[in-house]
Amino acid sequence: MDKKSILITGGAGFIGSHVVRLFVNKYPDTTIVNYDKLTYAGNLENLLDVERSSNYRFEKGDILDEKKLAAVFEEYKIDAVIHLAAESHVDRSISNPLEFVNTNITGTATLMNVAKEFWNGNFENKLFYHVSTDEVYGSLGETGYFTEETPYDPRSPYSASKASSDHLVRAYFHTYGFPIVISNCSNNYGANQFPEKLIPLFINNIKSNLPLPVYGKGDNVRDWLWVVDHAQAIDVIFNNSKLGETYNIGGNNEWTNIALIKALCKIMDQKLGRKEGDSEKLITYVKDREGHDKRYAIDASKLKRDLDWEPSIQFEEGLEDTVDWYLKNEEWLSRVTSGDYKNYYQKQYQER
Numbered sequence: 001m002d003k004k005s006i007l008i009t010g011g012a013g014f015i016g017s018h019v020v021r022l023f024v025n026k027y028p029d030t031t032i033v034n035y036d037k038l039t040y041a042g043n044l045e046n047l048l049d050v051e052r053s054s055n056y057r058f059e060k061g062d063i064l065d066e067k068k069l070a071a072v073f074e075e076y077k078i079d080a081v082i083h084l085a086a087e088s089h090v091d092r093s094i095s096n097p098l099e100f101v102n103t104n105i106t107g108t109a110t111l112m113n114v115a116k117e118f119w120n121g122n123f124e125n126k127l128f129y130h131v132s133t134d135e136v137y138g139s140l141g142e143t144g145y146f147t148e149e150t151p152y153d154p155r156s157p158y159s160a161s162k163a164s165s166d167h168l169v170r171a172y173f174h175t176y177g178f179p180i181v182i183s184n185c186s187n188n189y190g191a192n193q194f195p196e197k198l199i200p201l202f203i204n205n206i207k208s209n210l211p212l213p214v215y216g217k218g219d220n221v222r223d224w225l226w227v228v229d230h231a232q233a234i235d236v237i238f239n240n241s242k243l244g245e246t247y248n249i250g251g252n253n254e255w256t257n258i259a260l261i262k263a264l265c266k267i268m269d270q271k272l273g274r275k276e277g278d279s280e281k282l283i284t285y286v287k288d289r290e291g292h293d294k295r296y297a298i299d300a301s302k303l304k305r306d307l308d309w310e311p312s313i314q315f316e317e318g319l320e321d322t323v324d325w326y327l328k329n330e331e332w333l334s335r336v337t338s339g340d341y342k343n344y345y346q347k348q349y350q351e352r
């Protein structure tokens, strides 16, 4: 690692917390600054195990706050950014698109401007790593895969805002020689995911005997990747990619929602000592999501070919591990669902 100080935005969120943990532990001589606004999705309890590490710092801030960002760049002499901060939930983007435009588009441009200003044209050994999604490519039919050459065709306010930010990041590369790399990843699952997304929401509902709201017919297809594997892919790309590159990251692991939900129900029946089939009875078909993308599938062969990365575990193993984590961390789940986790920040980090 040739970077002395890395700013990770959105480090208190789901994927960000796994990236922070990996970098703090793997690079003890590099200062890792977690910059996060702590929206409803940001939870510092995700990082209890690393918060006392000598190379970890937390800065509460908004990526739209140019002044605060500039002060943080100056204080830590930041020489690389891994940008994960975003509004990330498709359903929320349908009810509140402007929030996604502000954070995901304007926030990304603001962050790049501050980095560009601070680095002041000297981009040697500097990097801006933009973490994005496969949803920018739109929706597939029965066949085919998203490659890095697939034209962008976003169809939800969330994916349109991420696509815009990707375009801006590439535009800064071409226009200013700004040192960027982008990765577009498929659906992540694992520990610490906010229980609004499919897998943690359904684990929580099964546990509490609540209905499992399946959108439409449940025949939409997603490719699922274990979040720890995503963090590892980010590390590999961060350290080895050429500037200006894009990599797709995926799990080679397509599931229809209904097949995944049934697999999850089966694991939950075993773990909770219920009769096989009990949890499936909670499945309830509800009105479909507006503009619901039919299928996402990633061709991650470029990443395998160039940087020799591939997922480390099979989905069945990752899903069981995930269920075990949520069942073992009942307190985390109940504090997140009740909103109590917000008090942790107040106690631990007084407003600066």
Ligand code: NAD
Pocket: 009, 010, 011, 012, 013, 014, 015, 016, 035, 036, 037, 038, 039, 040, 041, 042, 043, 061, 062, 063, 064, 083, 084, 085, 086, 087, 088, 089, 103, 107, 131, 132, 133, 134, 162, 184, 185, 186, 187, 188, 189, 194
């Ligand atoms: P998340 O919603 O769990 O976390 C987002 C984090 O960003 C939170 O900690 C939140 O407090 C912070 N944040 C939000 N707005 C902010 C702002 N204005 N300033 C500073 N911090 C702010 O999201 P996630 O699922 O961990 O996703 C992280 C990134 O990865 C996002 O950019 C997302 O688009 C991308 N991504 C997610 C997935 C997935 O399956 N979850 C897949 C591919 C790519």
Ligand code: TYD
Pocket: 090, 091, 187, 196, 197, 198, 199, 201, 213, 214, 215, 216, 220, 221, 222, 257, 289
């Ligand atoms: P989600 O976890 O929101 O991720 P994304 O929309 O980014 O793929 O949803 C995954 C799939 O599960 C998606 O096809 C929508 C579906 N879904 C449901 O059927 N019910 C739900 O309650 C949720 C949250 C999602």
